[in-house]
Each structure stands twice: as C-alpha cells, then as structure tokens.
Amino acid sequence: MKFRPIVIAVLAFIGMVDALFLSIKRNAGPIPCHVTHGCTDVLTSKYSEVAGIPLSWFGLAFYVTVLSLAVFAIFEEPVRPSGFPVRAIFYLSGIGLIVSALLVGIQAFILKAFCEYCLLSAALVFSIFLLSPHPVQRTVPD
Amino acid sequence: MRGMPKAMKPVIVIILAVAVAAGAAVYMSRQPEQPAETNAAPLKADIKGGGHFRGPENAQLTLVEFGDYQCPSCAAYHPFVKEILNRYPKQLRLEFHHFPLISIHPNSFAASKAVEAAGEQGHYWEMHDAVFEYQTQWADKPDPKPIFAAIANRIGINGTILVQTMESDAIRQRILQDVERGDKAKIQAVPTFFINGQEVHIKLGMEDFVQVIEANLHK
Numbered sequence: 098m099k100f101r102p103i104v105i106a107v108l109a110f111i112g113m114v115d116a117l118f119l120s121i122k123r124n125a126g127p128i129p130c131h132v133t134h135g136c137t138d139v140l141t142s143k144y145s146e147v148a149g150i151p152l153s154w155f156g157l158a159f160y161v162t163v164l165s166l167a168v169f170a171i172f173e174e175p176v177r178p179s180g181f182p183v184r185a186i187f188y189l190s191g192i193g194l195i196v197s198a199l200l201v202g203i204q205a206f207i208l209k210a211f212c213e214y215c216l217l218s219a220a221l222v223f224s225i226f227l228l229s230p231h232p233v234q235r236t237v238p239d
Numbered sequence: 240m241r242g243m244p245k246a247m248k249p250v251i252v253i254i255l256a257v258a259v260a261a262g263a264a265v266y267m268s269r270q271p272e273q274p275a276e277t278n279a280a281p282l283k284a285d286i287k288g289g290g291h292f293r294g295p296e297n298a299q300l301t302l303v304e305f306g307d308y309q310c311p312s313c314a315a316y317h318p319f320v321k322e323i324l325n326r327y328p329k330q331l332r333l334e335f336h337h338f339p340l341i342s343i344h345p346n347s348f349a350a351s352k353a354v355e356a357a358g359e360q361g362h363y364w365e366m367h368d369a370v371f372e373y374q375t376q377w378a379d380k381p382d383p384k385p386i387f388a389a390i391a392n393r394i395g396i397n398g399t400i401l402v403q404t405m406e407s408d409a410i411r412q413r414i415l416q417d418v419e420r421g422d423k424a425k426i427q428a429v430p431t432f433f434i435n436g437q438e439v440h441i442k443l444g445m446e447d448f449v450q451v452i453e454a455n456l457h458k
Contacts, residue, residue: 135343169249209343
C-alpha cells in the first residue's frame, strides 16, 4: 500500500543529493563527466540558469517538495487517506517531466553535450511520474 | 517517536532526510576529481613552439591554456585569465593554444581560424577577447563567418580581409599543429591549464587563480 510513496521518497532523496551536489559544484571549476562528455559545457551554458537562478536550485526545490509530499503520504491515515500528497506528486512530477524533456532536448540538439547529473535527474523525474498514482484512480469512492 | 504528536513524525523524517542529503552532497563535492579515463596525476606537457604569447617574455611563470572558442566554460574562464594577467603584469604571461573540439562545437575551428586571421593583421589578442566575449552571437549559427567579419569590423580590423585570410592553408596548419600538441599532452577537456609545463586545476573565480599563481611564484 505504501510501496509507491516509499520508492518516490527514495528517488526524491537521490534527486536532492544530485541537485545539491550540482549547486555546490557550480562555479567551482570544471565538473568532470564519468559516463557522458560535456558536463561543464552544459552546466556553464546559458541554459543552466533562469533569471540568474541556477536550474539546480529549482531541481532542489522540486525534490524537497516531492520528498515532503511522499513522506506525508507514507504517514497518512491508512483508513481514510486524503489523497492530497499523491495527487500533488502526480501533477508536480508531470510538470517536472515536461521541463526535463525540454532540458534533455537542449542538451541533445542545441548544446550537443550531455551532463550525466542532469540525465540522472531527468530519469528520476520520469520514474517519480510513473510511480505517482493517477489521481483519477485515487478519487474513486470505496 | 512514540510520545510525539502524529503530525510531527513526517516533519522530523523530512528534516533528517534533507540533512543526510546535504551531508552526502557536501561529501561527494569534496572528493578529489579524477578525470575520466585518466589517473589523478596531473599532466606534464613538454609544449614547445606554437601558441600565442601575452605578457612579458621574461616572466617567471607561463600560464599555458588549451582552449576552444566555442566552449562555454572557456568563455567563462576568459575574464579571469585576463584579470590574473593584469594582476601579475611582470611575473606572468599567457600562452594560448587552439584545441577546438569540433565534434561537439562545430564552429570552434572557424573561430580559431578567425582569430588566427586577425593575428595576420596584427590583432590576435583583440580578436581572441572579442570572440570569447561575443560567443553567444556566433556559436549556434550555421555560418558564423559574417559574424566574425562584423566582430572584426567592430574592433577595427578589416572584416572582409579577415574572412578571406581565414581560408589560408597556413592558418589551418597552425591550428592543427596546436591540436597535435594538445593530443600529445593528453588533454581530455577544455580549458586545460599548465604552469611551467605542469597541469594545474583552477576553479572558476579569481580566488583560486590567485592561489595557484601565488603557490607557483613561491615554489
């Protein structure tokens, strides 16, 4: 019953570490890639921030919110759950999925360089979205 | 957690998770960086000949940079390289080598040619600075030559002559020789810096630049 929120919380935790790592490493010199090529190119490009705010900060805010919602879902009353946390995760990760797809597209077609940390984040968002229960199913009365 | 109000439990779990994640991220960021496919030992390069110099010939230190004009991180480092040369006008000189990564930066080779062509008119460093500074204007263009010509005109060089000179075989060979030097030095990424033949890892920002230069001046 609580399997999905627990897995979502774990994925959000990994995302938090990833986003925090990138926030700390930003402006701290070249960030070496171990799997892909071009981490520094991606992370220092003009697409790496919005209005002067690094995208990793937005990622961090996203993962902290998803983690919080997942933890609240885990601790929800099993008899009569409100369903709000899982609904919120569904919609939030849906938006995250669109943004992630856009960012992967920028890496592939504009920058022609890939950052493994960004790809990991996109994979996490995708997994969270798949795991987030569809709100229609959750609102069907018992 | 038993005597705790129910609403407090998730809050405590969230705070703990954020704290552990922060600890993990800080730990990871402090791990020594090992470039892929290489060991941690800094590169040693015996780079002789070629390159363009900026600064006094008898400077105590030579900062060698292998760079790519279309690489965003090279453009990000560029103002700090200029600033460090201003701070150490007698002790430091720069030696720049082209290392265009054409597989990911299709306009980088043309940019190197444009800078070399400006050098033919005696304005290598002016064009070098301008090409980095206006990188976003030409980097994504299918044909960057008109922009290089416009940049050249802006800094007082004849743009038409510059575009014609860019096609010279001598310029092409000069850049390829630089690439060969970079390959011999086993360069994996740009920008890569050397001081007196020893690779140095410099973080983006003046503080680390100053530290590295000071450490090498007092060796």
